[in-house]
Amino acid sequence: MDREEILTLMRARSYRPLTASELMVALGIEDEGAFMELLHSLEQEGYIVRTRKDKYGLPEKMGLVSGRLQASPRGYAFVVPLDKDREDLYIGALNINGAMHGDLVLARVLPGTTGRRQEGEIIRVLQRVNKRVVGTFDATRNLDFVIPDDARLHQDIIIPAGASLEARDRDKVVVEITRWPEARRSPEGRVIQVLGQTGAPGVDVLSIIKKYGLETEFPPEVIREAEEIPRDLEPGELAKRRDLRDWRLVTIDGADARDLDDAVSLERRPDGSYLLGVHIADVSFYVREGRPLDREAFNRGTSVYFVDRVIPMLPARLSNDICSLNAGEDRLAITALMTISPAGTVKDYELFPSVIRVRERMTYDDVRRILEDKDPELMERYRELVPDFQLMARLAAILRRRRRRRGAIDFDFPEAKVKLDDQGLPVAIIPRQRTVAEGIIEEFMIVANEVVARHLYELAVPAVYRVHEEPAPDKLEALNTFLAYFGLHIKPNREGRVRPRAFQEILAAVKGRPEERVISTVMLRSMMHARYAGDCLGHFGLASPYYCHFTSPIRRYPDLVVHRILRETWSPAGFSAERMAQLSAFVALAAVQASEREKLAEEAERESLDMKKVQYMERHVGATFAGVISGVVPYGFFVELENTVEGLVHVSTLTDDYYHYQEDQLALVGEHTGKSYRIGQPVTVLVTRVSVDARQVDFELVKPEEEKTGPVGGSGAKVKGHPVKAREREAGPSGGKARKKAMTMAGGKTGSKGKGKARVRRNKGTRRRK
Template sequence: MEIKFEQKIPVLLEKAGKKGMTYKELSIKCKAKKEEGKYFRLAVQKCKAAGLILEKKGKFFATQSKGLYPAVIKRLHKTYGFAERLEQKDEVFILGSKLKGALAGDKVMIRLSKHTRGNLPEGEVISFIEAGEVEFTGIAHLTKGGPFITPDDIGNFDLRLEGSVKGVADGDKVTAKITKRGQGHRDLRAKVVKSFGQATRAAACCEAILNLNGVTPEFPPQVLEEAKFLAQRGIKHKELLNREDLRNEVIFTIDGADSKDLDDAISLSKYQDFYILGVHIADVSYYVREKTALDEEALRRGTSIYYANKVVPMLPKELSNGICSLNPDEERLAFSAIMTLSKDGKLLDYDFKKSVICSRVKGVYSEVNEIIAGTAGKEILAKYRDVLHVIPLMKELSDILHHNRKLRGAPDIDTAESKLILDENDRIVDIVPRQRGEAEEMIEEFMLTANEAAATLAKKLQIPFVYRVHEYPDGEKLNVLKETLQALGLPAREIKGNVPSKVLSDILDEAKGKPFYPIVSRQVLRSMAKAKYSETPIGHYGLALENYAHFTSPIRRYPDLTIHRILSDVVTQKRSASDIKKRYSEFVGRSANASTEAEISAMKVERDCEDCYKAEYMEDHVGESFDGMITSVTSFGFYVGLPNTVEGLVRIEALPEGQYQYDGLMELKETHTGNAFRVGDAIRVTCSGVDVNAGNIDFVPAEPESDENG
């Protein structure tokens, strides 16, 4: 009954405009009968809670007739925050002084001002609809005046701590929860939920980051029980009878030296002018069934998270490192994609089948790279003796596939990834760029081929599926790319609208070998849309493919597990096409959305953790000088990247005294002398300080070295 009133109330108040209505007037206009009084009252309360109406001085108003909008506070920084209007779904910038003590997760009423901040409208919080459950991280301080916490990012203020601080040391990184609110942020009170150790330690900060983002290294008891049962049960003999027996085939894995969750293996042969490529993936869907505790937890996690030398797996180690992992000399259930390719690398045919395999060797990227380069020693050659004849053929096909990818116009973006080296106490001792060689490229090309085949099959059958999609770049970001290229002196190109990916590929090729290549590569990457998961096959811009999905990593990605489950029903013919549609039509959307959100969250967690470790590393190098390159410029300074992938900020206050002007893109210039700092410039800097807790590194321009020989 109240649903009828809920629909009428905002409409009637919208018509009433600024005059509004009393409760009685509104009741009469809604034609609420006496016996419907309870339902009408509930409807009014619901409309208020949803932010559709507000009550002021005994009258009700539609919020938009007052220029007000319901919104949710999305995130806060030290001196400002962002809200998202619930209906318009756009972001609004709000200064800290205009937040009225609102915190992330709070539902509020906001009013827009006439000002903008960048390309965002600016507004202020007018009233509260509903307070969110706020948990945040910060540094605890134990003083004679009482304990307090300095929050990391909910505001530029300290909060008094209430309750017990037993087990908390001064300077600890903690998570805390708001216990009391007031008129502003300074009226807030909080209590410690968990302490992680000193905020000067990256390991402690990372634990807090995981905790705040809902990442739990431990699994629930029921999930562990299911995993242990499956691992102990092993492979049933009758299951082998229903599978393609590939145990005598030459199949092996190639991964990083420290990898334990081995979910893909390769076989390759040549018949006449055809390549027969086998990509054999751990059959995780055989073990992780729908509606089990294992499956629900895997969906909740969405992906494994990797940082420093740690992994928070999507599945318990009994599966991820055990019965599902394609370990050498052990029988494993697999889902194999057997593909036939022409001599020029064209995908001619594919066959997906359930199989049983036995990997011959646990290959390591660095060792296979040595074999390809002809520098491998006797020990490595002996380890790979059963597969040595396959590696040159793999290199041959990989080169063809990579060439085809370039011909399609797929941009070849090189991004410098970091390898963090930790000691036994989880302290960082070194940072080096992660090397990417021929072996890594081979495996990537073979995985891309299998992923394309899986998506092509699903699209052909018109079954519900989770695709990996990548849309065209945003027009505004392309304009920034164009301006950057012009400023660097690269040829002007027609970069607008639905620009073909080949144009971006050519830009990268032209910049290759030049000092500013990392800048161009980064800007091309920034101009692109973020890839995501979707039930609609719109293609993949970055790979220049019409059909693409993620099939090859079901141990560590839920979308892969989802499509394994669907394709299993196809290849085993357990269900008809119509049954498959009924069974998965709704689920693929849920899986795609959850997987996209999990990926975004995981990337942020990994990046934040990496920043903390980099700051910890540079703590031992404060006062030392380094050669670097300016990677980006802002109105408040510029960032400098070092060869080891560390990046730090040179603040404008650290520059020689003067009046500096930012061109809005890539240059900071002193107006009187003309001295400029530009993206791509080489510069020598000194590390002046770090903040491990925030993951920040500060640089200053290095002093010129004195000439000792005078």
């Protein structure tokens, strides 16, 4: 008996709510204990509902909605249904009834509300997620409480006497909830950790780490296993591998990277073809299935990269030493050796275990200076490798053109790196430049990932794939409504399906236009979130039918699983039926876990970057900046500065007229003057207010005659943003229904951003890098 049989029965049109005993009869169940346990599990997960008369049915057949509560800082919330075909359900502040942001809840649809305007009230909390909360301790004469850092947690947490752990006023603390909130009662908790005073060096990022439940230390058994791994390579193992130590291999990474998991080599064949080698650290040799290292890597899912530190997936002994492809050291690897035609087609390939020795540890900047600047000092220093770099740039360009021809989508969003001083305070926002060096690694990693994915698919063995599905029809419809204002439209093909090329054509059409950034952003938001899956569903953004992650096993668990399965395919014994079944179940589980951990890591990384950007803007209150209107809402418009910071010009500060929001035009239009403010329009703004706690930057519009000079050009504030792509470009990490309601421009929806509040831009179009 499985859960799907129960749900199938309940989905039948003729089904009426039945008791547990009636269900057992209908399904022919004899094991009452196991059946009741399954029913309880389905109820707790929100898939079925038990009525007051102890009868079971589906929520949607009872006027109910189960899903995750997405709260707004303004007090209201939405229930994002488990049923992906249903619209989000609006929950007013008075109808939240003690539920908290992120909780799995059951809501009742209020009478008289239909379609997209449906409203509801929370009637039951199925699962609590905020068991620990990070916030600021506030000590008063009569009462102590903690103000949550997350503004979506609307209630302060009361700290009873004796439960403060001697925290001081304005300390950042971690609180464990001891009594959940009710409709008219605040939650209670006890302080379990004091992180330090607000504003102390490092406490801000540590607060984010604790907020997301990330572990900075490894369990003792994991450290012990890592320390027991010998650094020296065994001769017996080397004899089983192809020896590539005499090959000219290089790593090309950021200057501050320490976990070097990929090296590349390239030769030109007499027939004009290219022999590309992508050599990836063989982490699976050291991290064995089911061992403490493996279990911990599974739980973490990914390394997390903050502005001032890294929380690695594996202990430093592995990530920075034994597995890292450090120059001059013998290392175990798995090699993808590909023969590529002059047109960029993979004609042949080999996948095999190898032993390698990297010749040079190169940085992106040094390779760029060699290829673009012809720096004489670097060209002399690396004279033996210069021809290889030139050949790599040529092949990368060929591969990129081939990807473009098949319709791959490239979103060129600017990214920025925040430079910190010794105290962890931001001193500059520096644009990350995408150069020929990043392009080389990006293209080489993409082609290797495609080759490995297709190889595993054709072997018909279980694997973890990287998938990116085509946009949902309703999202595409909303996007076309938005694009119509600019005279653009994404056309489906003859089969009624949209292809990646259609998106690519729109991006090409708006290249260089003022509205380019905003159109790109709305298009990105219309797409699905790239995720991991046990099925090979293709990658829409890359226009690739086969794709997986193979190239970063030090920092991503799916890559480690792919390596492990690949190694197993080389075993003469092959896969038994039992092993195939075991792997199929595991890759499905690993895919879900990795997707969830990746999403959490991205949110934590963005928040740390946003916080530092806002801290940087604190010192520029009163300064003017050039920017572009990036979004328009009824209460004002957002302006993105050239340093990627975004803030709000509230409509109340536009004093020359009464401005009205024109939803069909996505513009604010003056009632008497007819003056309008539209997305893509360049403006100059004055920084009037900055709140680090709320991650808010407020602007006021500066008329041309009022513009003044100030620290606009200093510390990176006026530096032009340049796009940079990570090792692979992926589209759509904000698709689906589990989105915030904040300013969804496509379709003209208004959002949850409060009056006077602003946001720092959250770039979502690229993957994390080392």
